[in-house]
Amino acid sequence: MHVTAAHLRAIANGPAPLAGKLVGPINRYAAEHDITTRRRVGHWLSHMSVETGGFTRLEENLNYKTAARIRAVWPSRFKTDAAAQPFVRNPVALAEKVYGNRRDLGNMQPGDGWKYRGLGPMQTTGRSNFQMVKNATGLDVIAEPDLLLDPDRGTEASALYFAKRVAKHADADAPIASRKAVNGGTHGLAEFKAALARAYKALPQDAPQRASLISPAVEEEPEAAPPAPAVDGLVAKSVKEKLSEVGYTEVGYVDDDWGGKSVAAMSAFENDNGLPITGFPNAENIALLDAAEPGSRPIAKARQNVTAKDIKENSPIVQTTQKSKFEIWIGAAGAALTTVYSAVVDFFGDAWDYLAPVREIATDIPLWAYGAAALLLCFILRNRFERIETARLEAEKTGAITTTPGQDGA
Template identity: 40%
Template sequence: MSQSSFDEALTRLWPDGDRRIAGLRAGIVAAAPGVFAKYQITTPLLIAHVMAQISHECGAGRDVVENLNYTATRMMQVWPKRFPTLASAQPYAGNPRALANKVYNGRMGNQNGSDDGWIFRGRGAAQTTGREGYQRLAKATGLDVVGDPDLVLSPDHFLECGVADFINCGCLPFAQADDVTGVTRRLNGGAIGLAERKAWLAKWKAALGQGAAVTTDAPVIAAPSRATRQEPASADAASTASAQPAAASLVARFAAVLIAAFRRT
């Protein structure tokens, strides 16, 4: 797979990719060779899994910042324990900042009584959320996304931030096994949007010449909760990786070919 074929796939699958961030698609394409090599995303299969998850999380570039502009009724549906009555939800209706601090403070590294919930709301390719999530991303990438969270929205850094989150969450062993359900559970903390993620994977596989998505159930794993969805790869993920010799062999065989193809274009 060449860089030009990746560019063509991104343009086709993200037709509105530059709507929110000017030059986003060009930034992703330019960064792709270095980012994929750095994080060992070295086969078309792995690229398809990464891009499928990113495509879902950020709406193919259309939903790059979390929308917290909820009605009171919707808040009661999403956070029934926090908003058991209409009266409890009403003060936060149409007030995204107050809502973010209400539902996100006191967890994910956000401090109670602070503006952390709003400052560290979901952004970017993988919708990084929470002070701890941004701290882990900063450590992985070397970018000061804690001091300037909007760096994750830069066209130059957008792809790397999404890929780094993918790796930090322990998704790689499941992607190597072509297990979209397992990847989703690691990145999302559950299976929210699984059908849509499978559809995205099928699209990216077709675009990159990898065939259809696998839709079998994942092995039983201890999936992280939403509040800690950006945890680094755990021991269970590492053991799964060691149990996938065929996938590891595939990575080794394709690595040189893929990187060379990127560099030639």
């Protein structure tokens, strides 16, 4: 589908002064990112129209003139006019207020709210989304966010985001879900629906699908798996800390690397909460994670009642501790016999002479004391192994470790 400046003006229902600069990049990046159906193009361009004020600007306008307007845009953050008043005609402070310290956006450092405010035709917002653009294009928009003010680069960023986060909702023609994927809520939904209606009226119908030219006997090459999404280090550390706090301790060491254990922990959290399994932080799972209480991970009843016997087969730790406890009992029995024997011999003084060689080595320590010490050591070691086994069993019950054949944890 080929988009023209006339299409953009029709969707904007106005002059769309940026149409001439955007139409070339729109056609180029639409083809590159499979935004080619009427629904996908319609949703993409309609979002652009809403975010750019009818294709008039490439930067989010945060210079609001009244407290009432600020409250209308962010009702959950500003409950009264008095709360919003300090941010009237104060775009930097407003950006920090509404976008700063937002784990879901990756804005974890001072100044991130303003630095990574909405830029480009679809108002790319948040450090994590700028990082996604950098990883995909090589453009260092983390260091230079204003690169997205260029129509070409900004359109590429918007196509990347749309293809990754919004296209599936466009395919279903679900305007509410589509808007939430772009805006995080339903702000601008009415404007989006109106623009979408104009887009469907202006854009041509999809061309009929051509019959496949590939012989049924010839198999197509399988598509390569998409690369794993990049996770900003600050976001990774923050999310891993929260996962561990909630009870997903399989996340491992809390650092800024999002590796296999992190993917497993997030996947478990998503599964427990009925979310699509992605294994990576996103706005939906982070919002739910932030709302979770510490230690609130749901544990299956069968796991809560597990015993050491249940996990022994696949747990080297339990196997070793139980074997060691058995060996300690043998040692304890030997030490006990030695102690009893020594006491009996000591009682019958005549037999004590037979132990003269031992007495020469340790004349001041009776033999029964050695036996008693050995017995005490056996009990101490057994207690240590008992505690190790108990801790391992508790980890299994709480889900901190899930036993797999031949290993403990992973």
